[in-house]
Amino acid sequence: MEDARRRLDSGAGLVDPPGWLVRFELRYPRAEREGWNFTRDAVAFAVVDRGAGQRPGFLYVAIPNSHKNHGDLDLLLDSLRAL
Numbered sequence: 001m002e003d004a005r006r007r008l009d010s011g012a013g014l015v016d017p018p019g020w021l022v023r024f025e026l027r028y029p030r031a032e033r034e035g036w037n038f039t040r041d042a043v044a045f046a047v048v049d050r051g052a053g054q055r056p057g058f059l060y061v062a063i064p065n066s067h068k069n070h071g072d073l074d075l076l077l078d079s080l081r082a083l
Contacts, residue, residue, distance in 0.1 A: 004029070017082050019048030019057070023073075026062070038064035042073045050082045057082045 008023040026041040041062040048057040059080065063073050 017048050017050070019046055019082075021046045021077065023077075038066035040065050044073060044077060046077070046080060048080070048082045 045060040
């Protein structure tokens with residue numbers, strides 16, 4: 001498989017409320033050859049505890065590097081709140 005993944009962060013306590021966050025970067029070496037307008041994605045998924053009797057919350061997000069505000073992933077994760 002030509003595409004690659006590099007883990008950035010993983011662990012409990014990286015999100016509020018308590019939960020688990022995994023952040024990684026997906027790289028697409030064949031992107032230029034295929035004519036894609038991006039070469040990598042910043043990806044995160046989080047599972048959060050919503051409390052007794054509630055289903056856990058889940059978030060998956062991927063932002064391609066063609067997006068000029070690639071750092072918005074940090075803003076999104078910092079604002080994460082379970083309802």
